[in-house]
Amino acid sequence: MKLLHAADLHIDSPLRGLSGYEGAPVEEIRSAARRAVANLVDLARAEAVDAVLLAGDIYDGDWKDYHTGLFFTVQMRRLADAGIPVLLVAGNHDADSRITRELRLPPNVHRFSTDQPETVAFEDLGLAVHGQGFGVRDVTDNLAVTYPAPRGGMFNVGLLHTALTGRDGHDNYAPCSVGDLVSRGYDYWALGHVHAREVVHEAEPWIVFPGNIQGRHARETGPKGATLITVDEPGRVAIEHRDLDVVRWARLDVDASTATDVDDVLDLVRRRIAEARASAGDRLLAGRVRITGAGDVHEALWRDERRFVFETRALAAEFSGVWLEKVRLATRHAELADAGAELPALVADLARTAQALRADPSALEQLVRGIPGLKTLDARVAEEGIAPADPAWRADLFDQAVDLLTALVTGTDGEPG
Template sequence: MSFSFIHAADIHLDSPLKGLEKYEGAPVEEIRNATRVAFKNLVNLAIEKHVAFLVIAGDLYDGDWKDYYTGLFFISQMTRLQKAGINVYLIRGNHDAQSLITKELKLPDNVREFSVHQPETEVDEQWKVAVHGQGFVSRSVTDNLAKDYPERLDGYLNIGILHTSATGREGHENYAPCSIEELVSKRYDYWALGHVHLREVLHEHNPAIVFPGNIQGRHIRETGDKGCTIVHVKDGQIESFEHRSLDVLRWEICDVDASLSETMDDVMEEARLQLEQLQQTADGRLLAVRFHIIGASPAHQSLTVEKDHVINNLRSLALEIGNVWVEKVKIKTTRLIGIDHLQEQHTPVATILSFLESVKEDEDTLELLLDEFKDIQNALPYELKNGEDGFDFTESETIKARLKEVENLILHHIQTKAGV
């Protein structure tokens, strides 16, 4: 007997995407609806491929529902699967733990949610499958849940569903930790894991242990292709598994190497090449792109001083190419000539640069400057004081960063006057 099933996780349905309004020109509706459309794509794939069942390994929701429409949308999609004869096995994760969700709706008969108090086993005689799982009772579960999962049921394909950080993953809380050896020792055929948003195969065979990643990136820290894993079973064994894309909006970092760029036009041409390559892999999806302009470049001073000009040229390029939104531009270039070399030239400019460099190392002077900026700090509007690029004149590191900008400004104007 041959069949397939789908393993998905970390859907975060109706994730609120806080702070999106601060991005100028952001495609707000497309981003807000992205998790729903991606979930529809998941259900469409299950029906199209006539899969035996769907496994959801936690974080179906992104916290308590704002209203019942989130739950009703989920029910509507489960009803579609019910009509297609497809069962669904799901557990709760840290974002949709039992203690977080205050609103409830009766689930259709094809949906089986596992207990949050102890591991349970669901047997499907039609497909000769035994599914084992346990959800999160609260947001922070630091106990090793896997150790109490039952031994395999002989004569069945055994699947374990677990929301876990496994051995620990950067950027993810250490929830329900366990080792790969521990999972292997249960002698299951497949472990359907959730919690980690980056696709990762921890063990290829006997058993396959897989994080499918989330089905839709929600911000710039979740870049690249997002989707689910479709697993193929033959004669009671895992034959193969593969990734299937589901995302409708793709977040990407676009690295633009400006090391060979003499002018702004050169930088834009390199940006065009990199952006067109990203668009080719996006398969028609809307791209949300953060540009990183990097490298030791002759155009460094122009790029840093004329940042608004750079940003708007990149936005214009995105409009020209189409289906691209510029989320942010980070200029990370450096000078071709080091500051030490410039200081050794014994010119008036070198004297100014040496003074600025000495200020960075003088804590007393930095404290005096912070005191001078106190009134400005208090007067700044909230949006300028907060966020990744906010002005915080209560920290000396802010002054040091601004002094670097002053250096770039001086060198830019000298080069412009000299016709360099």
Template sequence: MNSFRFIHTGDIHLDSPLKGLSGQDGAAADRIRTATRAAFHNLITRAIEEEVAFIIIAGDLYDGDWRDYHTGLFFVKQMGRLAKAGIGVFLLYGNHDAESQITRRLVLPENVNVFSARKPQTFRRDDLSVALHGQSFKQRDVTDDLVPAYPALIGGLFNIGVLHTGLGGMGGHANYAPCTLDELVNKGYDYWALAHVHQAAVLHERPHIVFCGNLQGRHIRETGQKAASLVTVEDRQVVDISPLHMDVVRWVHLVVTVDHCTHTNDAIDAIRKAIEHQVASESEGRLLACRIELTGRTEIHGQLLASEEYLIAEARAAALGIGDEAAWIERVVVSTIDPSSTALRMDALGDLQRMIGSAAEDTTLRAQFESELGDLVRKLPHDVRGDVEDVILKAAIDGDYVSLIAQVGDYLTARLATEGV
């Protein structure tokens, strides 16, 4: 019986710059900064322990051009560990580490096989009766379907297609190297090792078409467990695919309901209890990186909205109280609702809120916003415009000036109310 196992991984984004860490220090912040390296080191250790035959890296090993050679040296060191254990590597470059994106390079150990970016290339492992077919990205924006040019399957071998693809824009990802599921099925390969979509998924069985997901979550849009895939093959058939959870930090969107809170301290207590429960039940020994969202209808809506800096400080204090590396708080978002409208008040704050409400319907004012803010927004880098989370800035970028005026108005009213105006 011909039996072997291999690891399918991708979207590692080594040394990816992480958001929300500016000015943060301590063991938790340090762990987040080095999370992509630690997760990859863990994966190499596990590959050696499991004695796998080879590893497939299906694109985006790097997040972009190296800031210095330390990124490349780290990768070479890990490949050297695999070489010593007799484990081969088949490496394909994706949109983030396309040939045109990386200006610094190092000679890789002989156990690393890199797929060409000029045309599809096949590597054979005759000792395992395996053929691997793939093509790296030459430039970041590959809009052509690469699959038709992939070689025909080789009879008598277990054929693996390695591809970095959006597969029609799954999960909101850019549709690089577009193709269809039917196209992959009809190619006749036994296994498709896909990457680019960061959510793991087995899209088809026999043949197996698999997104491995990313190895380490890097921000709040990459919540939950992250892993690589350990694939077992017997007599040219996939018999098992198991996740290898090598992540060291888990991102969590923690929703805390504050309906019954009558004071800011009540909300802080609810935040503390939610963090403690999440660490106890979900961390599995890993650091939890949390975004806390306060929800519900509460009379202290204004106090919360005007106290976000204080709330995040208290939330971080609560996390540190559990332990230095149990939880880290990225931010606190106030999404509560005021059950009593300020606009009904017959005082200066009521007047202000009514003015803001009417301003949102003022076409002249909206045109002025569009003219002046629109010019500023258009000057923002593409990465900033496409990856913004602040609700006010997002409203400006989207041209939603009604929402923008309302958001600014809510904040201004809340701050004035807490000042006793």
């Protein structure tokens, strides 16, 4: 038996601020989520899987129009034509309370109840799938503890949208522990909600976050896709990640500590882009360059930061299929680095505060929402990408602020300033 487990498709997820970047491949990125869904269906058909498991957040919220639902329906019909059933639960982004439009899905798709857990059994396969979707966005109850007992002699799967005990950058919806899941006696837990792939527990049972199928922005880096599950017999299970993304987001950190001038830094950047370009295959590479390290080149970089940014973007244009979303300087003066324990207390305090806030999304939200003037910017959200309600946007804004403050504190002359 083969199963394909995916989650967090976020079809037609809105793009924020890309139009403000010169030369941004807006349409290519805008269509990426749909193309990744088509890749998911292609993979299911090529592998002749026995079922597809979708663990929530099929959509990114209420549809702007029916085209979003129509696209998903068409893809599900492609699976129906291949005789492949689909089992899905709603997550926080596509909860019953958030999706006000509806199109009838083909009969091969089963959407689990949001009122209580239920079981769908395939006697011919020896497969039982248990699940419950979100009726509202903010589900704070532990849904897992009410899931039904496993079916004897069958491969039992729990389909659940959850943050478990909490994951960085994700609201703690449907909280539960690994112990809660293990105690149900299932063979595999197909989880969703967390966008980074994670094998939480290996065997008896497998507990897996497959991650989202397409990175949506520069904080969702690396390969994205689904998990292929092969069951030879109960107790003999193999899992394998399969890439589905068509745009590969990458954080391109470059250590400039050994560079003697700006040209040296650009050579380092060129090599880093070449490495990332090769690993991305035939996908579009969307990169964020960050120059780090302490050295003599620090002053030259910061003296004409704007020129360096444009030089880096011109360099990226040498490669086919590469777009740089941002170029950041986060270097320090060599003398300051040599001071070691004598680093200004303010820098150390800033680092501790940054670490604490990154680990506490609610505190970061309060901080960002408290910035004067943000509440008056609603009309500019679509145009300029100002989205204080978006956790990813808040985290990105915070990272930029930390980089800038660190540079200002260290100063270009090696003295606090």
